[in-house]
Amino acid sequence: MKQNIKEMIFRVVILLVGLTIAHLGVTLFLLADLGADPFNVLVQGIFRTLSGAAGLENLTHGYTHIAICFLIILVLLIVDRSYIKIGTILCMVCGGPIIDFFTRLLSFLFTQERTLWFKLPVLALGCVILAFGMTIVIKSDAGTGPNDLVALVISEKSHKKFGIVRIAVDVSFVAVGFLLGGAFGIGTIVCACLVGPVAGFFLPQSEKIVECILHRFCKNMDE
DSSP states (O other): OHHHHHHHHHHHHHHHHHHHHHHHHHHHHHHTTSOOOHHHHHHHHHHHHHTTSTTOTTOOHHHHHHHHHHHHHHHHHHHOGGGOOHHHHHHHHHHHHHHHHHHHHHGGGGSSOOOHHHHHHHHHHHHHHHHHHHHHHHHHTSOOOHHHHHHHHHHHHHTOOHHHHHHHHHHHHHHHHHHTTOOOSHHHHHHHHHHHHHHHHHHHHHHHHHHHHHHHHOTTTTO
16 A cells, blocks of 8 residues: 555656656747647637736736646546546646746746747757657656547547547647637647657657656565
């Protein structure tokens, strides 16, 4: 019992590290201002729509991110609460504040107008960092982010292939976000084309990292 609790704690810690790395990547290509990943196109669209409303002057991208994630959690509680894990909640609640933190920390890099030749490498670096962090989150097996979670629920409830549903979910996020003023652009296309293959490259390495940590700190895990 104690071993199971210890393993769960380490899996959650690994997830939080992966989540922080992934959102550093998200922050970089948001600051590059060449577009956002599908979920953050939706977040930006809703943020830009609401930020001008009375009483919402202090609204940030991070707060909007949290609000949308809470809405997803609420829907899941109604549909099927078995999909919600502690890591799922952490992914959804912590993502927004992490983006806000890194935005404040790194905004000095973008205090003046930057050329495309500066923004594109930042965008590519952001995608690579995002992909690596995402694989750590996946291999922690403690929960997942909003895109994958929504796609997983729809896929299992409708008995459709996950890959097809994930594409449909991303397209829906981008379409709604773009209509609301989200930052769809070359960055969104680069993210869609680059993150998947890079994540596929990092998955075996991330699995080894997670297994090594668990073996090191939870030696009797399999006994």
